Amino acid sequence: MSVVIEYAPLLGRGLLTTLLITMLGIALTLVVAFAAGLARLSRFWLLRAPAYVFIEVFRGTSMIVQLFWFFYALPFLGIEFTPIAAAVLVLGLNEGAYAAEVVRGAIVTRPTGQTEACIALGLSPAQRMRRVLLPQAIPAMLPPFGNVFVDLLKATSLVSLVTIVDLTFTAQSIRNETGETTAIFTVILVMYFILAMALSLLTRWLEGRFAIDRSGRPALTKPVIGGQGAIPA
Amino acid sequence: MTNELSRRTALRGMGAVLVAAPLAGWLTACSTTEPGGSQAGTDEDVLARAREAGVLRVAIGNEPPYTKLETDGTVTGAEPDVLRAVAKRLGIDDIEGVQAPYESMIPGLKAGRWDVIAAGLFMKQSRCAEVSYTEPVIVSTESFGVPPGNPKGIEAVQDVLDNPELKIAILPGGFEEGILNTAKVPTDQQVGVNDGRSGVEAVKAGRADAFFLPTLSLQALAEDDSGFDVTDVVADAPKTGSGAAFRTGDTTMVEEYNKELEAFKQTPEFADILDKWGFEAAAADGVTTEELCQNEG
Amino acid sequence: MIWSNEFALEILPVLLRGLWVTVQLTLLGFLISLVVGLVVAVVRFAKIPVLSQLCTLYVLFMRGTPLLVQAYFAFYVLPAYGVTLSSFATGVVVIGLNYSAYTAEVYRSGIEGVATGQWEAATALSLPPRSTWNRVVLPQAVRSVIPVLGNYLIQMFKDSAVLSAIGVIDLMRAANTLGSSSFRYLEPFTLAGLLFLIISYTASIGVKRLEHRYAPAH
Structure with a gap:
């Protein structure tokens, strides 16, 4: 175990990179989720179709393949990102594609009475979405979002395969340097576990904070059997 | 009702902060980072760019004594140490290491992920066709x-x-x-x-x-x-050696580098570096890139 | 240095061989996840002291840590304790156990979905617990979750690419090897992505059909 203490500063730096990528990834996931999720519900074919293709392509291929593609193949098409930017982009687009389905699902499952009432009140479709449907749907999105965020955190370990010095990469270096395989892998497994638990507790707290009816939780916020692509395809 | 309003406002505020803060951070980080180097396959002058940036990005394998990534992130090992010394003579302040698998080194170089490979990536026909090797620094068994x-x-x-x-x-x-x-x-x-x-x-x-x-x-x-x-040295394995490898388009860089490398080899520092890592400086004497590039495979 | 059809055609057979390994890996892993997941779900539902809590921890831990690090752990650490499996076998076991944590949750929702009347009826008929589970509860529970399990199978197919990092010669590894020997990554990775997409998209349409077929009657 002494090896872990000796290399603690190094692990700390790797951890920071992992946290940075996770946070940026979550931010991008949210943007992508709402953009693509709402586009999927648009009345306009020109918005709906690209959103559908985007979601299917990013959900249909492996994240690790996407990562290598963005990292090693895309530059040949003249588009180049820094390693961290490429990583965040892949994580955000991939998990965003899953989360877009969460957004869409949460909105389409609003009772039709809500839409009818809006129409009766003369609200425009945009007002209907912004003032009525979204505020109701967001609490329902939180539990599956929590699963998506944990998936994203775990997926950040893949960036170690494209030369980014995150927690997993650091562990491999220390192992290569010292040969202390068991200690180092055990420690980072536990670290990831703690991070994942913290992330779920955070979303759990948000759920409680934003539940539509805080006494009796309506069925719509019941946790989805989730993880790894919160709402399965 | 007030509760309802405050909840909605809080939700909206939190959402905005959650999204905006890290993204803003990322964007600023991006604009201050060196943009990812030269476009893949284009003949941009890597020498001028590295001089200006003050850093040459090098792919290494973290395989001592050829290359070693110190735990503080600095790159060392026989080849990177020579590279750093020659880069200094070329007016490039420092080198910055990226640890990559051997199989990704040449594709990554071509994709502009790094400017040079100095990783004990031994010369052979297929590799010499894809990258420009400088004269050999180490010859090995x-x-x-x-x-x-x-x-x-x-x-x-x-x-x-x-x-x-x-x-x-x-x-x-x-x-x-x-x-x-x-x-x-x-x-x-x-x-x-x-x-x-x-x-x-x-x-x-x-x-x-x-x-x-x-x-x-x-x-x-x-x-x-x-x-x-x-085991002892494998007799039926070919004599191998390596030097720094640049993109085939970086002809100016390779020429200038070879000039400075030749001069550096005459100084005692060169022998010191190789000694330090257990290589013999004399081993590379009279061995040319052309010769080592004949290796099959 | 742009796309070359000729090169793409040349490497396709190698990629397809890799794909075949990916498929085998996925199916074997899925089998493990189905069995282990069921055991975990039943133990958790039966509320056996200690054992149930351990199963809960197992599910949390498997779902809270990255597949890649789990694979590294199994591949590099276990041999020090005398367990040495090939990279393929390690891959199958790791992804199987990883997904068993998810299938366990799926089964649980299925078991909880079985109407209480069914349990009561079984008790009224004095069926032994074994028969209650095997003949009454599980057939109904499993049937209702088949489409969800199908989705996890697709997810697993895509995730299995991670196991190339411990040396499984799968589709991802094949693409990587082709890329490094030809020094071109564009075609191998684009094709690998397309192969993943074609299979998982087709499979997801199949699962949608299953959803209709196994949809609850109401």
């Missing part, structure tokens, strides 16, 4: 890492060919893989491992009977692991 006492008696590539039962660990994309392939050792006798440590562990765990690697790398691994032996 190959050995097998085997269980104590070498129970299977593996000493030459021919031994591996003679016994189809033997499994040999190699680094995918490494020079040794090329040697085995050229000798027509079937791929099912080859076990790919990620790095030096994994190779040693593969031999100790019985996943492989031997680990084929440069002699000095194996000796470095054996230093803190008495659980395996390093």
Whole structure:
């Protein structure tokens, strides 16, 4: 175990990179989720179709393949990102594609009475979405979002395969340097576990904070059997 | 109702902060970072750019003594130390290391992920066709890492060919893989491992009977692991060597680099660096890139 | 240095061989996840002291840590304790156990979905617990979750690419090897992505059909 203490500063730096990528990834996931999720519900074919293709392509291929593609193949098409930017982009687009389905699902499952009432009140479709449907749907999105965020955190370990010095990469270096395989892998497994638990507790707290009816939780916020692509395809 | 309003406002506020803060951070981070280097395949002057940026991005393998990534992130090892010294003479302040698998080094170089490879990536025909090597810095030999006492008696590539039962660990994309392939050792006798440590562990765990690697790398691994032996130099493996590798388009860089490298080789510092890592400075005397590029594979 | 059809055609057979390994890996892993997941779900539902809590921890831990690090752990650490499996076998076991944590949750929702009347009826008929589970509860529970399990199978197919990092010669590894020997990554990775997409998209349409077929009657 002494090896872990000796290399603690190094692990700390790797951890920071992992946290940075996770946070940026979550931010991008949210943007992508709402953009693509709402586009999927648009009345306009020109918005709906690209959103559908985007979601299917990013959900249909492996994240690790996407990562290598963005990292090693895309530059040949003249588009180049820094390693961290490429990583965040892949994580955000991939998990965003899953989360877009969460957004869409949460909105389409609003009772039709809500839409009818809006129409009766003369609200425009945009007002209907912004003032009525979204505020109701967001609490329902939180539990599956929590699963998506944990998936994203775990997926950040893949960036170690494209030369980014995150927690997993650091562990491999220390192992290569010292040969202390068991200690180092055990420690980072536990670290990831703690991070994942913290992330779920955070979303759990948000759920409680934003539940539509805080006494009796309506069925719509019941946790989805989730993880790894919160709402399965 | 007030509760309802405050909840909605809070939700909206939190959403905005959650999204905006990190993204803003990312964008500013991006604008201050050096944009990812030259466009793939275009003939941009890497020398001018590195001088201006003050840094040359180098791919290394973290395989001492050829290359080593210190725990504080600095790059060292025989080749990077020479690269750093020559870069200084070229007016480039420092080098910045990226640890990459051997198999990704050339594709990554071509994709503009790094400016140069200085990783003990040995010269051979296929590689020389894809990148521009400078003159050699180190010339090296190959050995097998085997269980104590070498129970299977593996000493030459021919031994591996003679016994189809033997499994040999190699680094995918490494020079040794090329040697085995050229000798027509079937791929099912080859076990790919990620790095030096994994190779040693593969031999100790019985996943492989031997680990084929440069002699000095194996000796470095054996230093803190008495659980395996390093054989004598493998006689039927070709003489190998390496130098820094640039993109084929970077002709100015290679010319200037060779000039400065030649001058640097005359100074005592060159011999000091090689000595420090256990190489012989004289080994590269009279050996040319052209010659080493004839290696098959 | 742009796309070359000729090169793409040349490497396709190698990629397809890799794909075949990916498929085998996925199916074997799925089998493990189905069996282990069921055991975990039943133990958790039966509220056996200690054992149930351990199963809960198992599910949390498997779902809270990255597949890649789990694979590294199994591949590099276990041999030090005398367990040495090939990279393919390690891959199958790791992904199987990883997904068993998800299938366990799926089964649980299925078991909880079985109407209480069914349990009561079984008790009224004095069926032994074994028969209650095997003949009454599980057939109904499993049937209702088949489409969800199908989705996890697809997810697993895509995730299995991670196991190339411990040396499984799958589709991802094949693409990587082709890329490094030809020094071109564009075609191998684009094709690998397309192969993943074609299979998982087709499979997801199949699962949608299953959803209709196994949809609850109401």
